[in-house]
Amino acid sequence: MREKITNPDAIRTWPGKVPVEYVYTVGVASEPFFRALMERGRLLASPCPECGVRYLPPRLFCERCFSRLEASLELEPRGTLEAFTVVHVDLDGNRLDEPQAYGLVRIHGADTALVHRLAASDADEPEVGMEVEAVLLPPAERTGSILDIRHFRPV
Amino acid sequence: MGKVAVVGAGMTRFVRRAQETGKELSYLAARMALDSCGLTLKDVDAVVVGSAPDAFDGVHMKGEYLADGSGGWQKPTLRCFVGGATGVFAPIVGWYHVASGQFDTVLVVCEEKMSSCHPHPQGAFLTIFDHTTERALGPNLLWIFALEMNRYMTVHGITKEEIALVAVKNKKNALDHPCAHLGSEITVDDVLNSEVMAWPVNRLDVSPASDGAAAIVMCSERVAKRVSDRPVWVEGVGWHLDTAYWTNRDLYYPRYVEYAARMAYDMAGIKEPRKEINIVEPYDPFDYKELHHLEGLLFCKPGEAAKLTVDGVTARDGDLPVCPSGGLLGVGNPIAAAGLMKVCELFWQLRGEAGRRQVPGQPRRGLAQAWGDLMQVGTVVILGI
Numbered sequence: 001m002r003e004k005i006t007n008p009d010a011i012r013t014w015p016g017k018v019p020v021e022y023v024y025t026v027g028v029a030s031e032p033f034f035r036a037l038m039e040r041g042r043l044l045a046s047p048c049p050e051c052g053v054r055y056l057p058p059r060l061f062c063e064r065c066f067s068r069l070e071a072s073l074e075l076e077p078r079g080t081l082e083a084f085t086v087v088h089v090d091l092d093g094n095r096l097d098e099p100q101a102y103g104l105v106r107i108h109g110a111d112t113a114l115v116h117r118l119a120a121s122d123a124d125e126p127e128v129g130m131e132v133e134a135v136l137l138p139p140a141e142r143t144g145s146i147l148d149i150r151h152f153r154p155v
Numbered sequence: 156m157g158k159v160a161v162v163g164a165g166m167t168r169f170v171r172r173a174q175e176t177g178k179e180l181s182y183l184a185a186r187m188a189l190d191s192c193g194l195t196l197k198d199v200d201a202v203v204v205g206s207a208p209d210a211f212d213g214v215h216m217k218g219e220y221l222a223d224g225s226g227g228w229q230k231p232t233l234r235c236f237v238g239g240a241t242g243v244f245a246p247i248v249g250w251y252h253v254a255s256g257q258f259d260t261v262l263v264v265c266e267e268k269m270s271s272c273h274p275h276p277q278g279a280f281l282t283i284f285d286h287t288t289e290r291a292l293g294p295n296l297l298w299i300f301a302l303e304m305n306r307y308m309t310v311h312g313i314t315k316e317e318i319a320l321v322a323v324k325n326k327k328n329a330l331d332h333p334c335a336h337l338g339s340e341i342t343v344d345d346v347l348n349s350e351v352m353a354w355p356v357n358r359l360d361v362s363p364a365s366d367g368a369a370a371i372v373m374c375s376e377r378v379a380k381r382v383s384d385r386p387v388w389v390e391g392v393g394w395h396l397d398t399a400y401w402t403n404r405d406l407y408y409p410r411y412v413e414y415a416a417r418m419a420y421d422m423a424g425i426k427e428p429r430k431e432i433n434i435v436e437p438y439d440p441f442d443y444k445e446l447h448h449l450e451g452l453l454f455c456k457p458g459e460a461a462k463l464t465v466d467g468v469t470a471r472d473g474d475l476p477v478c479p480s481g482g483l484l485g486v487g488n489p490i491a492a493a494g495l496m497k498v499c500e501l502f503w504q505l506r507g508e509a510g511r512r513q514v515p516g517q518p519r520r521g522l523a524q525a526w527g528d529l530m531q532v533g534t535v536v537i538l539g540i
Contacts, residue, residue: 014286014287014290014291016282016286016290018210018278018279018281018282019278019281020210020213020272020273020274020276020278020279021272021273021274022213022271022272022273023270023271023273024176024213024271025172025173025174025175025176025270025271026176027174027175027176027179028174028175028176028179029179030176031174060175060179060182061179061182061186061223061224063223063224063228064196064228064229065195065196065197066182066185066186066189066195066196066226068186
């Protein structure tokens with residue numbers, strides 16, 4: 001058995017990295033979603049005319065029946081908290097100054113959940129089943145990104 | 156083993172940058188393939204996804220990411236990957252799903268979205284080399300293929316002019332392909348005078364990086380006869396690995412292709428490929444590779460493929476049409492999708508549905524081939540009607 005090597009300089013190594021970055025198109029289905037969020041502060045869903053499933057964020061296709069979908073359903077950014085977690089350490093194991101809560105929110109009128117941050121507040125302990133609403137950035141600060149939603153907070 | 160047929164095919168346009176996400180591209184191709192044979196997702200028993208490195212799309216576990224767009228919802232779904240050879244390997248995986256008797260109808264979808272990767276998808280290739288003995292030198296695919304092209308030209312005394320004829324032919328053929336990225340009418344001089352990338356490779360010797368998807372529907376004999384009046388049968392499949400060290404073989408000859416081809420020929424009962432196969436779609440990411448691969452596929456002796464091109468034998472209306480689709484050089488090169496595009500082309504050609512690309516003489520049998528990993532995996536599919 002080899003001893004555990006804690007100092008990589010003790011053996012001969014060659015450093016390397018994968019030097020690529022990415023630019024992702026948001027896609028056909030997400031373009032109107034982000035436009036509606038940025039311009040009107042509303043959330044779009046794509047209902048399947050065959051299955052009836054209402055996808056949010058919208059999809060170009062229904063995964064169940066392969067129907068082509070349109071993001072035709074405009075919904076208020078409010079819903080029900082389905083699950084949550086409170087994160088206390090970062091990826092390197094360091095304690096966070098402020099724990100950060102994340103949740104799955106089922107927007108009223110949609111059949112799928114949206115993952116997002118939850119407002120951090122001692123007074124507002126998350127609770128599964130609670131009613132939450134999106135807190136949006138001021139219109140001038142929105143860029144057409146999922147972070148145009150600052151977080152969800154209890155109603 | 157049961158007989159396996161291809162009954163439907165579809166593909167998106169190949170473009171430099173698609174607005175669609177990878178899963179949207181997959182969906183468009185998969186839906187087209189199903190629509191082309193009147194089937195729906197309900198008819199599909201299992202799904203095979205083919206896609207090259209995750210680093211192109213920039214999504215790890217790309218098979219899982221692409222699964223819904225490929226029709227995998229609540230179905231047995233598998234992603235396969237042998238680098239650039241994936242596009243012809245995915246239909247082989249589809250074939251054994253069906254030939255095993257386990258599934259009657261399998262949807263095979265190949266996708267690549269290379270435009271996500273910046274500054275260029277070549278960056279993703281920098282880490283395929285040995286991290287200690289090679290990466291320190293900064294090798295990239297262009298210059299290792301330049302080494303191979305140089306070796307091939309030198310051993311056989313082949314000129315850059317002869318090789319450039321392949322780029323001229325394929326880019327012209329692609330003018331007739333509605334999905335093509337780079338169809339164009341160019342001359343040998345245009346190729347020779349294009350920018351030198353890594354001598355002897357000039358810019359027009361190389362296929363572009365593209366976004367796109369392609370799909371086929373594969374069925375058992377029982378289902379194929381019910382759903383299709385013109386099923387195209389899988390007559391042979393083959394795949395093979397040469398040494399995993401690209402420096403451990405003589406680059407002038409692609410043995411990985413010969414061994415894959417021999418496996419497919421044995422299965423199809425083919426003794427003389429030149430006489431028994433009517434259309435060839437060899438993998439042509441570089442123009443010299445079409446020649447290299449034709450030799451590995453035993454359509455001629457090593458070093459003789461250039462003459463076939465010079466003599467017009469490989470033209471669309473020649474005695475042995477090669478890359479009538481326009482190939483990767485003309486239609487484009489979204490890696491896995493480009494390989495499956497070649498299988499789609501055989502499907503359309505053998506059914507007489509290739510439109511302006513149709514080769515004359517009612518072809519009965521065609522071969523598609525791709526090559527990948529670090530230049531040493533060959534995959535071959537033979538289809539017949």
